Amino acid sequence: MRLYLLNIKPTPLTFVLSLWLLATACSQEPAEIHYGSDECAHCKMMITDNRFASQMVTEKGKAYKFDAIECMTAYAREHPETSDGALRYVSNYNEGGTWLPATKAQYVKSEVVNSPMGESLLAFPSPEEAKRHIAERPGKLLEWEELSQLGR
Numbered sequence: 001m002r003l004y005l006l007n008i009k010p011t012p013l014t015f016v017l018s019l020w021l022l023a024t025a026c027s028q029e030p031a032e033i034h035y036g037s038d039e040c041a042h043c044k045m046m047i048t049d050n051r052f053a054s055q056m057v058t059e060k061g062k063a064y065k066f067d068a069i070e071c072m073t074a075y076a077r078e079h080p081e082t083s084d085g086a087l088r089y090v091s092n093y094n095e096g097g098t099w100l101p102a103t104k105a106q107y108v109k110s111e112v113v114n115s116p117m118g119e120s121l122l123a124f125p126s127p128e129e130a131k132r133h134i135a136e137r138p139g140k141l142l143e144w145e146e147l148s149q150l151g152r
Contacts, residue, residue, distance in 0.1 A: 030055055030089045030099040031063035042071035042078075043117065050096035051122075052115045059085040069107070070119040073147050090123035093133070106130040107142040121147065 033055070038047045041064040047053055054072040056064045064082065066072040069090055076083035088102035106127045110120040122139070124130040130141055 027061050028057045028087045033065050038065050040067040040071050042066055042075040049116060050091055051093050053091045056083060056086045056088050068115045068117040069121040070117050092125055093122040100125055103144050108133055108139040109142055110139040112137045
């Protein structure tokens with residue numbers, strides 16, 4: 001659409017606003033998950049528990065949502081064309097729905113807490129919080145690199 005049809009004169013401000021709109025259109029920020037209605041991109045189950053959710057956001061800003069961390073790792077293995085360059089996020093187990101960069105989180109494979117898909121993977125923002133969790137509920141500490149083989 002031409003600007004003169006709308007009677008808008010091109011100015012430096014309209015140029016800057018246009019660039020800003022283009023830049024934010026491809027954001028790799030985490031998307032909102034609608035718990036109880038969004039479906040896991042891998043297993044197709046409904047995403048219901050914000051403590052276990054994860055997501056992968058492509059370079060073009062498309063978000064793939066998952067009901068569990070192991071679904072995200074399995075999907076990434078099976079779809080390298082989608083996962084290359086994508087940012088991955090995991091939900092903070094202690095503050096469900098609060099997103100953590102997946103590569104910076106600390107993980108626990110719990111012996112007593114069950115995740116939706118059964119791997120019992122929990123994400124924490126720091127090693128200290130993960131160790132505190134293990135002190136109260138048995139589990140094993142894992143690093144992001146160890147998760148790549150988990151999930152069906």
